[in-house]
Amino acid sequence: MADFKHCSLLLECAKCEIINYLDPFTFWFFEGKVKCAGCGAIWALKIDNGVRVSGPTEGKAPHDKLPGYAQSKDYKTKITDTTKVNPPVMARADFVGKPIPIRKSIRGKLVSGAPLKAEDLVGSRPRFIMEGRE
Ligand SMILES: [Zn+2]
Known part of the structure; x- marks a missing residue:
């Protein structure tokens, strides 16, 4: 060999x-x-x-x-020029380098998946989830 x-x-x-x-x-x-x-x-x-x-x-x-x-x-x-080498394989084809912020899950429930400020919180819970509004 x-x-x-x-x-x-x-x-x-x-x-x-x-x-x-x-x-x-x-x-x-x-x-x-x-x-x-x-x-x-x-x-x-x-x-x-x-x-x-x-x-x-x-x-x-x-x-x-x-x-x-x-x-x-x-x-x-x-x-690393993608005209000369293959682009890297991404887990998601639409990945843009940052997570996509979400406020609702795929089932329609409220989730805290976006950046929050201190005034958006009640204690450590997001205010919009506690009050049940979108
Ligand atoms: Zn060569």
Whole structure:
């Protein structure tokens, strides 16, 4: 069996020496072409059960997938531009970086799911819940 460098999910580009991280989940079973995030070279490879079994061999455009992340060998250049690497997978497709404030649960009950000020509270309970208003 080849050494780790030649069978792992880390793909070092032979042209620009950028290390392309093939996202473990989406590349676990993969056969196709990956575009290097550093220089745009196309590499054909096959990954079976998380182990690279063939490649990288130079291929022609178009590519099938982008790497999940890429960086230089000295770790100084980090490539996170989503035109070159896949955007990160979000738990919610509509996630915007902050929780969405809510005042009612999905069943229509009042909940305290939004920022409150001191005057909105009675003791430690939200006033609008104690008074039962929306
Ligand atoms: Zn490259």
